[in-house]
Amino acid sequence: xxxxxxxxxxxSPGRRLPDTQQGMRRRNxxxxxxxxxxxxxxxxxxxxxxxGLTRAAVSTLVDxxxxxxxxxxxxxxxxxxxxxxxxxxxxxxxxxxxIGAEIGVDHLAVCAVDLRGAVRARAVRHGTNRRRxxxxxxxxxxxxxxxxVAKAESEGLWPAGLAVAVPGLVAxxxxxxxRAPNLDxxxxxxxxxxxxxxxxxxxxxxxxxxxxxxWLRDDTPLDFLHVSAEIGIGGAVVVDGCLLRxxxxxxxxxxxxxxxxxxxxxxxxxxxxxxxxxxxEAVLRAAGLTPGVDRVDVLAxxxxxxxxxxxxxxxxxxxxxxxxxxxxxxxxxPQAVVLGGALASLAPWLLPSLERELEQRSAxxxxxxxxxxxxxxxxxxxxxxxxxxxxxxxxxxxGTRA
Amino acid sequence: xxxxxxxxxxxSPGRRLPDTQQGMRRRNxxxxxxxxxxxxxxxxxxxxxxxGLTRAAVSTLVDxxxxxxxxxxxxxxxxxxxxxxxxxxxxxxxxxxxIGAEIGVDHLAVCAVDLRGAVRARAVRHGTNRRRxxxxxxxxxxxxxxxxVAKAESEGLWPAGLAVAVPGLVAxxxxxxxRAPNLDxxxxxxxxxxxxxxxxxxxxxxxxxxxxxxWLRDDTPLDFLHVSAEIGIGGAVVVDGCLLRxxxxxxxxxxxxxxxxxxxxxxxxxxxxxxxxxxxEAVLRAAGLTPGVDRVDVLAxxxxxxxxxxxxxxxxxxxxxxxxxxxxxxxxxPQAVVLGGALASLAPWLLPSLERELEQRSAxxxxxxxxxxxxxxxxxxxxxxxxxxxxxxxxxxxGTRA
DNA sequence: CTATTTCGTCATGGCGCTTAACAAATTAGT
DNA sequence: ACTAATTTGTTAAGCGCCATGACGAAATAG
Numbered sequence: 001x002x003x004x005x006x007x008x009x010x011x012s013p014g015r016r017l018p019d020t021q022q023g024m025r026r027r028n029x030x031x032x033x034x035x036x037x038x039x040x041x042x043x044x045x046x047x048x049x050x051x052g053l054t055r056a057a058v059s060t061l062v063d064x065x066x067x068x069x070x071x072x073x074x075x076x077x078x079x080x081x082x083x084x085x086x087x088x089x090x091x092x093x094x095x096x097x098x099i100g101a102e103i104g105v106d107h108l109a110v111c112a113v114d115l116r117g118a119v120r121a122r123a124v125r126h127g128t129n130r131r132r133x134x135x136x137x138x139x140x141x142x143x144x145x146x147x148x149v150a151k152a153e154s155e156g157l158w159p160a161g162l163a164v165a166v167p168g169l170v171a172x173x174x175x176x177x178x179r180a181p182n183l184d185x186x187x188x189x190x191x192x193x194x195x196x197x198x199x200x201x202x203x204x205x206x207x208x209x210x211x212x213x214x215w216l217r218d219d220t221p222l223d224f225l226h227v228s229a230e231i232g233i234g235g236a237v238v239v240d241g242c243l244l245r246x247x248x249x250x251x252x253x254x255x256x257x258x259x260x261x262x263x264x265x266x267x268x269x270x271x272x273x274x275x276x277x278x279x280x281e282a283v284l285r286a287a288g289l290t291p292g293v294d295r296v297d298v299l300a301x302x303x304x305x306x307x308x309x310x311x312x313x314x315x316x317x318x319x320x321x322x323x324x325x326x327x328x329x330x331x332x333x334p335q336a337v338v339l340g341g342a343l344a345s346l347a348p349w350l351l352p353s354l355e356r357e358l359e360q361r362s363a364x365x366x367x368x369x370x371x372x373x374x375x376x377x378x379x380x381x382x383x384x385x386x387x388x389x390x391x392x393x394x395x396x397x398x399g400t401r402a
Numbered sequence: 403x404x405x406x407x408x409x410x411x412x413x414s415p416g417r418r419l420p421d422t423q424q425g426m427r428r429r430n431x432x433x434x435x436x437x438x439x440x441x442x443x444x445x446x447x448x449x450x451x452x453x454g455l456t457r458a459a460v461s462t463l464v465d466x467x468x469x470x471x472x473x474x475x476x477x478x479x480x481x482x483x484x485x486x487x488x489x490x491x492x493x494x495x496x497x498x499x500x501i502g503a504e505i506g507v508d509h510l511a512v513c514a515v516d517l518r519g520a521v522r523a524r525a526v527r528h529g530t531n532r533r534r535x536x537x538x539x540x541x542x543x544x545x546x547x548x549x550x551v552a553k554a555e556s557e558g559l560w561p562a563g564l565a566v567a568v569p570g571l572v573a574x575x576x577x578x579x580x581r582a583p584n585l586d587x588x589x590x591x592x593x594x595x596x597x598x599x600x601x602x603x604x605x606x607x608x609x610x611x612x613x614x615x616x617w618l619r620d621d622t623p624l625d626f627l628h629v630s631a632e633i634g635i636g637g638a639v640v641v642d643g644c645l646l647r648x649x650x651x652x653x654x655x656x657x658x659x660x661x662x663x664x665x666x667x668x669x670x671x672x673x674x675x676x677x678x679x680x681x682x683e684a685v686l687r688a689a690g691l692t693p694g695v696d697r698v699d700v701l702a703x704x705x706x707x708x709x710x711x712x713x714x715x716x717x718x719x720x721x722x723x724x725x726x727x728x729x730x731x732x733x734x735x736p737q738a739v740v741l742g743g744a745l746a747s748l749a750p751w752l753l754p755s756l757e758r759e760l761e762q763r764s765a766x767x768x769x770x771x772x773x774x775x776x777x778x779x780x781x782x783x784x785x786x787x788x789x790x791x792x793x794x795x796x797x798x799x800x801g802t803r804a
Numbered sequence: 805c806t807a808t809t810t811c812g813t814c815a816t817g818g819c820g821c822t823t824a825a826c827a828a829a830t831t832a833g834t
Numbered sequence: 835a836c837t838a839a840t841t842t843g844t845t846a847a848g849c850g851c852c853a854t855g856a857c858g859a860a861a862t863a864g
Contacts, residue, residue, distance in 0.1 A: 019430050024426050044843065053822090056845080059845095082841070083829080084828060247735055247737045250767075251735040255732075259660075331656065331733065423852095456852070457811075461812065481810095481860080817852105819852085820850090
């Protein structure tokens with residue numbers, strides 16, 4: 001089995017996979033896939049000029065990718081210009097599929113995404129998973145996965161891997177859920193509970209959500225700060241198209257950034273953390289609702305109806321978010337801040353105060369704040385797409401199961 | 403099997419330098435240089451096993467590097483083990499040299515560093531540059547550069563490039579000083595004022611300082627947050643051995659992270675920015691000294707003598723730093739925080755309160771705080787080394803001027 | 805003194821891209 | 835309508851670069 005590709009930061013010292021001819025081939029296969037995927041149907045000649053190889057070289061690469069079922073020949077292009085028209089190539093709609101799954105507090109969801117990014121199958125089960133033990137939950141999830149895989153296979157796809165988004169911290173092995181407070185799970189190895197046929201990746205839902213934002217929108221910048229609020233306040237930092245994970249995998253923890261250093265005590269040991277002002281519990285309480293009974297979605301409803309108490313609570317949360325984000329923006333200088341997850345639906349009431357803080361504190365050069373269009377779909381889609389990206393990143397690694 | 407998510411660089415779309423055989427060769431030359439540089443004198447066989455190529459391949463690479471004057475053959479290794487002893491290879495001490503320069507508020511400095519990292523020549527001129535126009539300052543700097551280059555050449559070195567550290571913001575062209583408040587320079591193109599023979603790079607002193615920290619210490623982690631205080635409070639974020647610059651090059655601006663959102667107004671438009679508590683001016687004032695007359699170095703002296711007013715001012719600054727750093731550490735999860743520049747000498751009085759804030763607010767999992775050993779030398783050394791790194795990163799790019 | 809181990813080099817070969825030439829398919833010009 | 839020009843995709847030859855395998859050289863172990 002070939003080792004995963006590693007892109008060369010020349011600065012990092014010696015120990016890396018050798019730069020051999022096979023590696024070069026694999027990287028060029030990946031470049032062809034990425035180019036065709038990103039730039040829509042393209043002729044071999046167009047691909048060649050895009051990636052800087054000759055037409056001859058691209059021809060052999062494309063042949064190999066077509067034989068593997070990863071690319072498809074759509075037929076001759078409509079000739080608009082002088083010269084022989086090219087033959088349009090597209091990423092295959094009947095090759096490998098990425099299976100994404102989400103373990104939410106109130107639902108389970110699974111979907112299959114093809115190489116083109118289209119969702120080809122889905123399955124959802126509603127019902128709370130709060131404090132349910134892992135085994136039955138994962139058993140239900142497995143059943144949904146089977147359904148979705150069956151549907152995908154009936155459409156000529158084959159599953160290339162399974163990625164699971166969970167509302168909690170995941171170990172660096174990408175299999176073990178270290179801590180999921182809302183599920184009350186601790187050190188659960190999902191690899192042992194899920195069918196072993198599929199290559200498995202587990203990650204935090206906020207991470208998958210931010211990757212979805214990165215991959216699924218044409219105009220999303222390569223440097224941004226993604227803020228969501230499912231459990232606590234999950235941030236994610238994307239730099240140059242890469243998710244920043246931190247040494248222990250904790251990067252992006254916006255919830256415990258100090259907002260008012262002498263503010264109310266927080267469970268983390270600090271005082272005045274963002275979570276004390278913009279966390280689900282704090283906002284519900286400030287809005288006169290009951291945490292644990294009411295949930296975030298109630299807020300959007302009440303606010304839309306004009307409930308002034310709720311609106312004030314959201315304004316204050318926006319202010320606190322703005323203060324915390326000012327620090328983050330100063331530190332990272334991203335192209336944009338993206339509000340995702342539950343925050344997306346609350347954006348109309350959060351944004352004004354949030355943006356005001358950000359602008360006042362940034363001397364005019366504030367960075368853009370955007371609202372995710374994906375909203376709560378982000379983590380699931382991000383998970384499925386992560387499998388697809390892995391195929392695009394190393395097409396040679398997937399078997400020729402066409 | 404899907405590749406781990408964090409390796410994602412191939413994800414960034416098509417347009418990159420083509421993966422051709424020459425590119426492969428160049429990358430392998432770089433890998434040999436990096437390995438020999440990092441692991442001390444090494445035989446060809448040792449290099450081969452380190453980077454995963456065959457001895458034969460490494461032999462041809464080494465030959466080429468020796469012909470270019472970048473590597474040297476030291477002679478047979480002392481045979482400790484069975485078998486024919488290898489021939490020790492070392493980075494050349496008589497090849498290219500990196501010329502580093504620093505434009506400080508109170509001094510100019512230039513040095514030459516060889517590929518081994520040894521400083522082979524230096525020149526300094528003391529005297530304030532506050533509000534002096536750029537032309538005479540740069541003329542003096544050019545004279546120092548000439549001196550240093552002459553000295554280096556007399557030792558068999560040749561200058562591979564010039565890197566200049568400035569106390570201000572530098573445009574992305576790496577030539578133009580956009581704004582240097584303490585010098586009162588605005589939009590100065592240093593490329594036009596310096597001799598054109600040498601390849602020029604200009605960057606912020608905090609950036610070079612953090613790179614020095616990364617490159618010059620054996621035990622420095624690859625992910626850290628560097629904090630210095632020359633102009634304002636310059637931070638720098640290093641992730642995976644790469645300096646994070648941000649979209650506009652502003653990344654690392656720690657000075658305007660909000661510490662107390664309702665605190666004193668700041669020139670940036672915000673309130674309670676870190677600079678209001680831990681900036682040079684604020685600390686001097688809190689210590690009963692006069693900003694503009696006294697400077698940072700006075701603080702260390704007074705504090706060492708036991709001046710309680712100064713010590714309290716530094717404790718408070720440490721607290722503010724701790725609060726701001728808590729946010730940054732939460733967001734980035736670095737391996738360590740490094741205090742550099744002027745902060746290094748003040749560390750004894752800053753650290754206790756700084757670490758206390760960090761620990762209390764991080765629920766036990768606080769990240770390590772270290773003090774730079776480089777101190778004020780950081781920017782100059784970082785500049786010179788940046789030229790050296792450029793040679794190591796692409797040995798084929800330097801002419802065979804041996 | 806011989807067997808063994810390791811190093812560096814050489815000749816051979818395979819792999820992957822480039823170069824150059826060509827047939828095919830279209831547009832532009834007369 | 836017919837030719838010239840242009841662009842595409844393929845093919846064969848060539849070259850660069852690394853791998854393989856064999857060899858002599860230089861050390862240790864017995």
